Amino acid sequence: MENRTPAPREDQRVRLTKTLLQNAFLELLTEKPVQSVTVKELCQRAGVNRGTFYLHYKDVYDLLEKMEDALLRDLDELLQSNPVIVYNTPEEAGAGFTNAIFGFFEKNREMCAILLGDNGDKKFVAGIIERAKEKSVREYLAFYPTASRQDAEIFYYFIAWGFIGLLQQSLQNPPPAPFGTMAAAAQRIIMEAARFFAVTD
Amino acid sequence: MENRTPAPREDQRVRLTKTLLQNAFLELLTEKPVQSVTVKELCQRAGVNRGTFYLHYKDVYDLLEKMEDALLRDLDELLQSNPVIVYNTPEEAGAGFTNAIFGFFEKNREMCAILLGDNGDKKFVAGIIERAKEKSVREYLAFYPTASRQDAEIFYYFIAWGFIGLLQQSLQNPPPAPFGTMAAAAQRIIMEAARFFAVTD
């Protein structure tokens, strides 16, 4: 996906070290919140020297951030290949997108459940929302040309946060309803809200 | 609100120490994320012995949690004295509630901006949402008796997160729109969505 000629490709040792650390980190995060994960135990579990950790990451939060960034990059691709159009008639509509997005989170469930859970990282949530913003607002304005940009943004934030909220709930144990039900509900709420938010303007 | 007879009232020194620490903490939180606030600098800034800190709090996160709890208790009172009814006709409606809630966050702006910001605490958000849940769902079901409880919950989560999202945006610098505008928008979205979410069931 990147430029492959000048991509020196990371040293094989580096890749191994990083994945060892990331796997150990994931394990630990399922057991305790980030703030009580210690570099020492992380390295012990990964079988990596403590000094090596600091060769790649500033601290535990830096590691977390780098893992989030990787996820967000994947999400970017998903956003580029799918129209975000959820503002549409129920039949066609953004059902495709909604499903794609729910699918993405289901595929990366382990990490996403952690990042979106109670001990999760709001910066990750904010990252998701900001990434989808421009495209969504533009599509909304195209669909409802009389709406103002400010209104479109306000509406977007409301919907985006609501969407994330449902996602988060559906990653919990136990979820209030199966994945599909939640996605469908989200889809419906968004479309109804969009229509009337724009119309009553 | 509690039993007032056996409330021994905290020692004056304790109260002083705690407010000193909390104020210093707030200062620090405007400068850096929680995870890089050190107990040492916190105590230096507060002019309190480091040992004294540990007399009252387990660590920095414990202090944060206690401050959140205080806020959530205030919020509880607000919830009890206002009907959450946002599912209603535009005129009467929960405009009162919406304004009350936006007002609450504006009054505690400093702390809330931190807790809801990017370096904020998702547990705080979850706390808010869980506290308002039962009452909201019950009111929703009363208003739309044909809806199922599951639907009501799904709808609630979507709306609650959307609401919080808007709140958070309006606490940012600069907010996308003035407080009043956001509150009104939230109000409108919720009512339209509620009506059609329930009806098309």
Place this chain on the structure above:
DNA sequence: AAGCCAAATAGACAGATGTTGAGTTTTTGG
């Protein structure tokens, strides 16, 4: 006003952090 007792201080401790420098192993490229 005196005395009691809880709270604050000061200092010491082991353990974790983050940094550094010296030495060893592995990968890469000429």
Place this chain on the structure above:
DNA sequence: CCAAAAACTCAACATCTGTCTATTTGGCTT
């Protein structure tokens, strides 16, 4: 295939943490 570069290990270090003890201060009670 060998040498240079880069990654890893190991050990040492100053700093912060969280806990403890002995001591002083200051606020409640009677």
